[in-house]
Amino acid sequence: MTAETPWGNPTGERQPLTPDRVRKQEFTRTSLGRRGYSEDEVRAFLYRVAEDMAASDKEKADLRAYIDRMKQWYKEHGMNPEQAAVSQTPNVDAINILSRAQQTADAQIAEAEDYARRIVSQARRQYEELLMEAQRQAEEAANQAVGAYRASGNGLQSAEAEELERRIAYLRTFADVTQVQLRAVLEGLAQEVDKLGHVPEQAKQLAAGPLAGGSPSPSVYG
Amino acid sequence: MDTQALKDSWHLVSRSGDQVPLYFYSILFLMNPDVRDMFPVSMARQRDKLVGALGRVVSNVDRVEEVVPFLQQLGRDHRKFGVTATHYPAVGQALLATLEHFLGDRWTPTLAHDWTQAYNLVAQVMVDAANESSKVSPPWWEAEIISHETRTLGIAVIRARLNYQYPFRPGQSASISYAMRPRVWRFYSFANAPRQDNTIDLHVRMVDGGVLSSALVMGARRGEVLRVGAAVGERLTLPADVQGDLLMIAGGTGLAPLKALVEQIAYEGPTRRVDLVIGARNSRELYDYEAMAKMAAEHPWLNVVPVVSHDPFYRGNRGYAVDVALQGWRGQHVYVCGSEEMAQATVGRLLDAGVPTEQIHFDEFTSDKGRES
Numbered sequence A: 001m002t003a004e005t006p007w008g009n010p011t012g013e014r015q016p017l018t019p020d021r022v023r024k025q026e027f028t029r030t031s032l033g034r035r036g037y038s039e040d041e042v043r044a045f046l047y048r049v050a051e052d053m054a055a056s057d058k059e060k061a062d063l064r065a066y067i068d069r070m071k072q073w074y075k076e077h078g079m080n081p082e083q084a085a086v087s088q089t090p091n092v093d094a095i096n097i098l099s100r101a102q103q104t105a106d107a108q109i110a111e112a113e114d115y116a117r118r119i120v121s122q123a124r125r126q127y128e129e130l131l132m133e134a135q136r137q138a139e140e141a142a143n144q145a146v147g148a149y150r151a152s153g154n155g156l157q158s159a160e161a162e163e164l165e166r167r168i169a170y171l172r173t174f175a176d177v178t179q180v181q182l183r184a185v186l187e188g189l190a191q192e193v194d195k196l197g198h199v200p201e202q203a204k205q206l207a208a209g210p211l212a213g214g215s216p217s218p219s220v221y222g
Numbered sequence B: 001m002d003t004q005a006l007k008d009s010w011h012l013v014s015r016s017g018d019q020v021p022l023y024f025y026s027i028l029f030l031m032n033p034d035v036r037d038m039f040p041v042s043m044a045r046q047r048d049k050l051v052g053a054l055g056r057v058v059s060n061v062d063r064v065e066e067v068v069p070f071l072q073q074l075g076r077d078h079r080k081f082g083v084t085a086t087h088y089p090a091v092g093q094a095l096l097a098t099l100e101h102f103l104g105d106r107w108t109p110t111l112a113h114d115w116t117q118a119y120n121l122v123a124q125v126m127v128d129a130a131n132e133s134s135k136v137s138p139p140w141w142e143a144e145i146i147s148h149e150t151r152t153l154g155i156a157v158i159r160a161r162l163n164y165q166y167p168f169r170p171g172q173s174a175s176i177s178y179a180m181r182p183r184v185w186r187f188y189s190f191a192n193a194p195r196q197d198n199t200i201d202l203h204v205r206m207v208d209g210g211v212l213s214s215a216l217v218m219g220a221r222r223g224e225v226l227r228v229g230a231a232v233g234e235r236l237t238l239p240a241d242v243q244g245d246l247l248m249i250a251g252g253t254g255l256a257p258l259k260a261l262v263e264q265i266a267y268e269g270p271t272r273r274v275d276l277v278i279g280a281r282n283s284r285e286l287y288d289y290e291a292m293a294k295m296a297a298e299h300p301w302l303n304v305v306p307v308v309s310h311d312p313f314y315r316g317n318r319g320y321a322v323d324v325a326l327q328g329w330r331g332q333h334v335y336v337c338g339s340e341e342m343a344q345a346t347v348g349r350l351l352d353a354g355v356p357t358e359q360i361h362f363d364e365f366t367s368d369k370g371r372e373s
Helices: A004-008 A019-024 A039-076 A092-151 A159-212 B003-014 B019-031 B033-038 B044-059 B064-081 B087-106 B109-136 B211-219 B252-268 B289-298 B321-327 B340-352 B366-370
Strands: B141-152 B155-162 B173-178 B186-189 B199-205 B225-228 B246-251 B274-280 B302-308 B333-337 B360-362
Touching (some): A019 B044, A092 B019, A092 B044, A159 B211, B003 B109, B019 B087, B044 B064, B064 B173, B252 B333, B252 B340, B274 B321, B340 B360
Parallel strands (some): B246 B274, B274 B302
Antiparallel strands (some): B141 B155
């Protein structure tokens, strides 16, 4: 059930890796919790591999451009009979420049997305831990409250009152522990999420600025 | 047309990997700068998609019956990007120039002729399908958000009203985009059966770092407008030949299409017993349990069981949804929906437990499709 086969390659042949595929490669977790390679190291390595691949792609493109220029030269000097077509397509150097710009943009966006992904998952983990800790403390406080209620024994105790004491103590502790900290986590999370959208938008405006006379970009729907 | 020559030359070209689509898009944009704006800023995923689609077409070029429906779907689907018939020749030109560049000496006039013919055929099928669908449906629908509820950190339930009548069946999904994240489309399942008032419900979970899901959960507000593509997908619908009782297993927001099926049964029947096991990591992620419990109270044939896997303080069923579900399996058809990980693990467990393949309904592309695109 690999995602690639049905869509990409019915012949079942291995597709060449692309920098993007290397960057996004996921690894199965080992079954025993968190044992295995350091996630950061693996991730850093993948980025290096992706960069190397992109660099070698650039080199190949340069070589092809060089070959094309040579061919062109031969043609211009009448050494190659088949002259037709070729020239109405854009200059191969222009194609290379655009390709490189695109690769640079791709790499930077991938990096920004990866950064956002890490920050958000970190914030989520923190949130889970905070809630768990708050729940634990609240349980403890509730049990204490019940103990105190029982100890105060004046013969008028009822199960309902006891449950009420338990719930009040639970909620009070839970609210105390979570309120401030959770708000901080949530705010951080919201900020990161907002950034996620603004980065490319900003970059676009900067890029459009000088040429477009700094006019605001048109409708967001584009 | 020498189909073997086409395949062979494509095989040769595709060995250059990412460089091929990189070159293709560069040449396309240089010759037609206006087209650039139809694509997202990052093109990395787009390049993979192009190679995938081309590879599929070329490898099946001699089995027309397999390629045509795929191309028709592609043609219909491209309407939402604003692609018109006039764009196809430009793409063809860029494709031929790319092939020529990568094939070098092997690019012969005969091969050029065959590729031109093949491309024109492909373009014709896509344009025809697009024209055909433009007679009956708009390129996309606009849906105004009429409510946005954040149910827990990272999960929102969004209700939106579509501007025209929108045909879909429970269990289907559609690609959706949002003005705050232009040109990003992602598939979401509808969480309801079609309604008179033309509203749809979406259950959106924030994927860590996911551009669109984050914006929809944290940023989208009432009054804003979503774009919705045509409904697609048959794997999770309820066809007439699936009879008798059903067992449903939902993981997280995978509840959405299953809830739609429950509504369909409630509206249309036939009445059958439905056991719906809702799995979540913790109790907070049982984000729609109240609504489901209410439905269960209204419909005696519906049984809803929440199961929580990672929450030591949860007082109800603890464990994995599939294990609880298997205790109640008595030969029913089983519907599964959740994250890719959850769906794979669940289907594996079902098969191990002896549930016949043909009785397991799940969309192997739900999560794949669900990736940002």
